[in-house]
Structure formats: structure tokens, C-alpha cells
Amino acid sequence: STQTPEPYRGNNQQCFAYITIKERLPTILVKAMDCFLRNAPRLFKHNPHLPNEQREAMESDCKAVIAKFSQLRYEMMTDKELKCISGECNDVLLWNRALLELQEKQNNVTWFSSPWLFAECLMYRKISEFFKSSIHFSSFDPFEEQKKEALISSIRTAHLLAEFLCRHKCEAEIDEKQEFLSFLQLSLWGNKCDLSLSSGEQRPQDDNFITDLLKYKSFILCDNSDRLWDFVHSLKSNSKRIIIDIILDNAGFELFTDLCFVEMLYVIDVLNIETSLVRFHVKKIPWFVSDALKKDFYWLLEYIINLTDLETLSKLGSKWKNYLSEGLWVILEEDFWTLPYDYSEMQRIAPKLYSTLQEANLLIFKGDLNYRKLTGDLQWDNFTHLKTALRGFLPSSFCALRTIKADVVVGLSDKLSLNDLPSNWKTSGEYALIQFVECN
Ligand code: F6P
Ligand code: MG
Numbered sequence: 001s002t003q004t005p006e007p008y009r010g011n012n013q014q015c016f017a018y019i020t021i022k023e024r025l026p027t028i029l030v031k032a033m034d035c036f037l038r039n040a041p042r043l044f045k046h047n048p049h050l051p052n053e054q055r056e057a058m059e060s061d062c063k064a065v066i067a068k069f070s071q072l073r074y075e076m077m078t079d080k081e082l083k084c085i086s087g088e089c090n091d092v093l094l095w096n097r098a099l100l101e102l103q104e105k106q107n108n109v110t111w112f113s114s115p116w117l118f119a120e121c122l123m124y125r126k127i128s129e130f131f132k133s134s135i136h137f138s139s140f141d142p143f144e145e146q147k148k149e150a151l152i153s154s155i156r157t158a159h160l161l162a163e164f165l166c167r168h169k170c171e172a173e174i175d176e177k178q179e180f181l182s183f184l185q186l187s188l189w190g191n192k193c194d195l196s197l198s199s200g201e202q203r204p205q206d207d208n209f210i211t212d213l214l215k216y217k218s219f220i221l222c223d224n225s226d227r228l229w230d231f232v233h234s235l236k237s238n239s240k241r242i243i244i245d246i247i248l249d250n251a252g253f254e255l256f257t258d259l260c261f262v263e264m265l266y267v268i269d270v271l272n273i274e275t276s277l278v279r280f281h282v283k284k285i286p287w288f289v290s291d292a293l294k295k296d297f298y299w300l301l302e303y304i305i306n307l308t309d310l311e312t313l314s315k316l317g318s319k320w321k322n323y324l325s326e327g328l329w330v331i332l333e334e335d336f337w338t339l340p341y342d343y344s345e346m347q348r349i350a351p352k353l354y355s356t357l358q359e360a361n362l363l364i365f366k367g368d369l370n371y372r373k374l375t376g377d378l379q380w381d382n383f384t385h386l387k388t389a390l391r392g393f394l395p396s397s398f399c400a401l402r403t404i405k406a407d408v409v410v411g412l413s414d415k416l417s418l419n420d421l422p423s424n425w426k427t428s429g430e431y432a433l434i435q436f437v438e439c440n
Helices: 016-043 052-077 092-105 116-132 144-152 155-169 176-193 213-219 225-235 253-267 294-305 311-325 343-349 351-358 367-375 386-390
Strands: 220-223 243-247 277-282 329-333 362-366 398-403 432-437
Touching: 016 052, 016 116, 016 144, 052 116, 092 116, 144 155, 144 253, 144 294, 155 176, 155 253, 155 311, 176 213, 176 225, 176 253, 176 398, 176 432, 213 220, 225 362, 225 432, 243 253, 253 294, 253 311, 277 294, 294 311, 294 329, 311 329, 343 351, 362 367, 367 386, 367 398, 386 432
Parallel strands: 220 432, 243 277, 243 362, 277 329, 362 398
Antiparallel strands: 398 432
């Protein structure tokens, strides 16, 4: 039978949601506050040209933001009811409608009793509200430093990756499938670097990132990459314009691996620079600590372009910047990605976005959060087919690349014996999935 299971919630102590809402999210709030406190006063404290009145206004604006953070942290830790969103942004109505829909299904929707996915999204939306409602700090991103550091601390590995990608200029022949699989896995493992799992602690990549791929193959618990390759390879004979959409996850090193993956598709002639189109979907507001925003994407390009002593990397950056200015690559922002809805609701809530995705030959969903939204973050049996868990969402053929950092996992083979895995296999980020669903 295909009864839809219940969502994961923080009030189940067996679930990662519990520890997340009890400990990890409060820590993330403290770090965001701390980042704001370290940076905001610089704007007004030591500026002799600022009239006193204005300085005071900024100071009290700053205090108001901090007070809101503390209040939110208190409400979360003491399991108070979820409150609606205020402000003038386009998504406010949709957010509050979503909360209302939830309250109609469940009375007393609190931080721990609400679906985990909802509560966690709400926290990030609230943070954004605190800054947007301030007068002087409306575009402040409390995770920016961490996102930048996530690339800077792994820049040597990024350079090695760039050289690995560009080595074909010297080699006569490359094994296309092998090349595809390598960069697919590099982009997959790039997802390990997310900062929300580690509550913001950096986990820099080491030099063995490329050579260790084989060693990590057994950590991919479901690997549809052979089927994905057949599909991607068949696109080559497609006479129409190829469109690939990447629903991005994290900025920094992960984004770099994603861009390398796309670049590899030109190298093996799946994409061509005359006609193909690649669309990158980013978040509109700071999200789950490390998720990529448009400005993070541009920052990455500028940062690597300016590394003139790492020539391969710098040239790659310039090349990518050109792709953007020539319209071969586009960056798209949509409110839907930062709403609390899972993807089975996309057609109802964001029909235009759904039809945009339908135009693509292939969609790539990066990361853990995208996976939770694909499957609704529901308590599926691990052997449920991914297609069942999608509950009707299938705008086009897609691949999910995810290192496992939350409870929901579907599509495993019953030959896999889960008892042999360490008990924290769902939350360590050490295990991964490459799942492909063809839409026909
Ligand atoms: O629980 C781990 C977690 O913080 C989840 O809340 C979230 O789904 C995930 O990490 C974020 O990871 P990713 O950047 O891969 O989506
Ligand atoms: Mg993320």
C-alpha cells in the first residue's frame, strides 16, 4: 500500500530533528548574532563623520535586531508556538498561508511539534525578517564570512581540481564516461562541506579529494550513475537545444565543484557553447547557513579570477564569467526555494517555476535539503521507490546528489544490509546517494 507517512518532527527524540532544534539551531543563531555584533558596529561606532543622532539611531537599530534573535532563540528552546512572518516582502503572504494550513491540520504548532522541515525553514526566514525590518542592516548576511571561508580554506584543492579538469588539453583522448563519473562524484562529495551540519565549523578539503574517489565509492548507498550516464550520453544525439537546470545547494567549495561538473559537460560535448543553456537556481535570502545566493556566486568568480598566481583557476573563473555575460549560463532566483513547501506542492504554489523546470532536459538537485524537499521529509521506509516518495513531482528527468545528513532516505535496495552501517549513518554526512529518475 502507498499510505503517505508522517513527517519527521522534533518531538521524536530518536530523530535528528530533536537534536537539531534543541542544540544545532540555537548554536547557529548564536553564531549569526555574533557575526552581526562583530560587524555591524563598525559601520557607526568609529565613524567621526556620523552625526550623533544617526549614530544613536543605528545603535538602537542594531540592538533591536539582537533582541529579536534572542527572543527567537528563547521561543525555540522553550518550544513556543510558531509565529507568522511580518514585513512587505512578496513571500510573506505565502509563508503565512503555509503556517495557517499547518495550523488547520494540527493544533498548537510549536517548534518541536511542527514538521521539522517547516520549523527549520521558518528559522532562516525569521532571521531574514530581522534584518529586512531593520533600517540600516537590511542586506546583512550573517553567514557571509563562513561561506567565503569555505572556499578560501579549500582553495588548494580547488586549484588541483581546476588542473584536473583542464588536463585534457594535453591528453589526446579522454574516457568520456570516466570523466563524467569523476566530476559527478566530486560534485557529490562537495556537498559534504555544508556548514549547517557542523553548525558553522569549517571542514576544509584535503589534497586527496580527487584521488580518493574510488575509496569512497562504497559510501554511495544507492548509485544510479550508470543509468544517468546513458541518459546524458543520449542527449548528445539530441538535435534540439539542451537545457540543464541545477538546483544549487551550498556556496563556496561545493559550488565550485558544481561549476566544474558543468564545465566537464562541455569538455565531453554533452553541452556546446553555441546552443546549450545552463540555469542555476539559487536562494533569495541567506538559507541553511551555507546555501548559495546570487552574490555568493559572483563573489566566487571574482575571487578565483583574482588569484593570478593560480593561473588555471583564474582562467577558469574568467571563462565562467563570460558564460554568464553571454547568457550561456543564467542564475535564477525564486521565492519558492525559500518557502516551507516540499516539491510535491510546487505545481500548486509556483506553477511558473514548475513549467520552467519542465523545459529542461535534466535537473540536478544538490544536497540534503533538496532531498528532504523532494521526499517531503516524511518517514518513508528506506526501500520505498523514490518515484513514490516524490508524490507526483516530476517536471523532468532528474538526478539527486546528496550526502546524507538527515533521517529521510528512500530508494535503497533490499540487498543492502543497513545493520552493517555505523549507527549514525544518516547524520554523519559520510554516506551518500546518486539517484536518477527518468521522466517519460
Ligand atoms: O540536519 C543537517 C542539516 O542541517 C539539515 O538541517 C539540512 O537538511 C542540511 O543539513 C543542510 O545540508 P545541505 O546543505 O546539504 O542541504
Ligand atoms: Mg545547504
